Amino acid sequence: MATLPAGVSAADFNAAIAKFKAAVGEKNVFTSDEDVALYRDAYSPMWGTPQELLASAAVAPDTVEQVQAIVRAANEHKIPLYPISTGKNVGYGGSAPNLHGSVVLDLKRMNRILEVDDRRGFALVEPGVAYFDLYRHIQEKKLKVWIDCPDPGWGSLIGNSLDHGVGYTFGAFRDHFGSHCGMEVVLPNGEIMRTGMGALPGAKSWQDYKYGFGPYVDGLFGQGNFGIVTKMGFWLMPEPEAYQSGYVSVPKRHDLIALVDHVNYLEHIGLIGQPNYSSPLGRAQRNEPDLRALVGKAGGPSDDELDRFGAAKGIPSWEVELQFYGPARTVAANWEYARERIGASIPGTTFRDGHSYRFPMTEEQKAAVEHKVAVGIPAMSIFSIGARSELNPSPTDGHLWFAPIIPKTGEAVLESQRAFAKVYQEFGLNVGGIFQTPATWIYRAFVMIVGLPVSRSNKEINAKSMAAFKRVVEVAAANGWAEYRSPPAFADLVADSYSYNDHALRRFNEQLKDAVDPNGIIAAGRGGIWPKHLRGGRKA
């Protein structure tokens, strides 16, 4: 027998399950241990322990009317629901709930691409639509638009954007929540609401103008628990004529400060898409034992010591790949401008051309692209990083993403590297460090993301990662940084960091929760927001 949600009687649970079956058909309600186990978080740090967050059952509707019927039955019997889209948010919770015993509302079967308009540049989709699906639809119809994808293409456009997921082309499109336009939501009382222009009956611009009239409420449904999003519009980028990338390398550690300022200028004025930072000196550790010794010495190396080593070996401290999209002539001119601008400012800067593509591409050309998501092609190749390989013969069973936001400056990168590295060293974790470069998906901020290892067989690894996660969240908060996204086990801890004025934001969210979802049936605990009757169990 499945785990019951806390405070729910077997009679109520069984009555709700019967109503779910009546709504969606028996085969779309999953109650056997074998089937419900498939909703576990494959990357849970609490795998196999009494603390693991497990579903009690799952129900998979195919239509919005079925979602309404499920919500009404859940209200009647006080059953907590946990909506998922494609359930592939691995590293941030996967398909498992925040509240143990919730019934997962699996929206994967709602997978219709309702509209794609390549003149106005938008798509309207259901939650079960994956990036792969929308990409194939666009290719088959030969539409002249790109999608902006996160690393793994199996994710849901809606699910990813609702967790504030991110991508790889221009800033306006990389912010997947920011590039959405219009939602349809089943509210906790079972009513259907449409946001923005969608609130206008017969609206002709639901996917063109976000705000409609009055307060903009869409934000409540991102990392929130105020309703179930059943449709969502997304803006799409026009297919450009050309792509060119170029690499810029600077010699010294503190050159990062000027480099970031220049790259920010290029990006914010619209000349480049996502910049990719890396550290050639950091990569050189593999073949340079003297460098490894320097990095590993007590107290760590000073910036001057690292600069001297780099200068002696001719290895730059930092490199950034700039990515230009647009007409072939302007792409070339923008790369030339970037070289002139940065070369005149930072002594010792070197440049080299990167990749060059023209669009549309043939299938063979697409297959040869090394970083497919940079040109809007969904892929799964990111798993190369964690999968078993010659260099990684004993891979972990997943990871917890620790993803703190820091300012988009070189100073913040250098400061956060050392602050976080100290914690990782204390816990003996081989992540982060003084060569870590920021993830740049978010348009106006950096993310110093690391994956802390998890194991399904070694509980000590999980305990260490959980302890390190807790500590690094505290260190981040003490420095004015905090996570933009979190695995469920740490949602309360992260939410607790956002404590300005005695948690005024959380208290406001809780007031809304009580008003909108008095029975607390939707995604209890998501975003650190708990319904009234469960607030005593908060984990932070």
Next chain:
Amino acid sequence: MKMRVLVMFALMGIATSGFAAAPGRAQQVAEGEKLYKYWCATCHGPGIGQNGAPYLPGETALRAKYKGAVPGLLHERTDLTPEFVKLFVRQGITIMPFFRKTEIDDQQLDAIAAYLTRNSKTK
């Protein structure tokens, strides 16, 4: 440990299903190929990996695991059993998570297994 035992049984071909003799096998294999390409080949098919790595992650992993004893591409294997395929789809392995029945239902999983074992010598 439980996982290891299950893997061992699957490798030995114990508890084999009877679908090899089922009618419409060619159709099932064809359907399985389509499903395999959609769900599996994005990691296990041919292609380059992240930042130009020589293989996609699934092939990279299996090359590292078997060191040439079997092909790195699943669709080229001749040693797979249906149980073995189903075990990994439903239980995952290292960073590959398992798949729910709303993604790949049991009938579709049978088809994927039929495709991947179409040339198997172990049935």
